[in-house]
Amino acid sequence: MSFVFYILAALTVAGGLAAMLLKNTVHCALALTVAFAGLALLFLNLDAQFAGFAQILVYIGAVAILVVFAILLTRGSETPRDGVFSRTWLVGLVIAAGVFAVLGWAVIGSVRVLPHETAVPTVTVLQIGNALVSRYVLPLEIVAVLLTAAMIGAVIVAMHEKEGQK
């Protein structure tokens, strides 16, 4: 187990924890960006260069900016008076702890049958591109339609309605 993995894992988990625990919503968005960066580095550590750079472009470049815009547009940076956690926070915490216990138990229990260290796969972007337009061309088209529909839908949902024009 390499030293780099522990650093990246600690960075990612710390970012995720901070994103969920901090009071100021803008700080949460910044912590989320740290978690995304840690995940991208974990992808690179797993020899998935394309996925790692796609993660940086899509999440750090687009989703984080979108989240900051939404926070500023909704004035969410003001800390509410009655706390940032909902009334039923204990139930949520218990459910999350239970899910982690089950997942951890499943992983620990299957350590013996999990595959061991394998040779580093050499995957070029050319291969990924070829796969995208040959074997995975139908999902690619569907994702293109989905992204277009989501973009139009987001604009229509967030569009300002003028008075008396429903």
Place this chain on the structure above:
Amino acid sequence: MTQLASYLLIAALLFSIGLAGALTRRNAILVLIGIELMLNAANLNLIAFWRYGPHPELLTGMMFAIFSIAVAAAEAAVGLGLAIQIHRHAKTTDLDAMNRMKG
């Protein structure tokens, strides 16, 4: 402990953190952030299984993760648009205050 198991444990931890946040935070945008964390944890699982699986040259897990990233981006755009619209309508993003579906 194999490397794959460590990655799976980190992904499980991240998923649980996201789930806890999505279930306990009041702010609608923070709930969306929690869902994004959960999606990312799933992506980490996919990439780890692709890396240590028997046939990495088939690119199955990698493709799954790439499509998952694209769908998550679409989900984030629509979700944040909805959060902005709800704030404009109800003047709050507090989910505890949103207790009716009538416009």
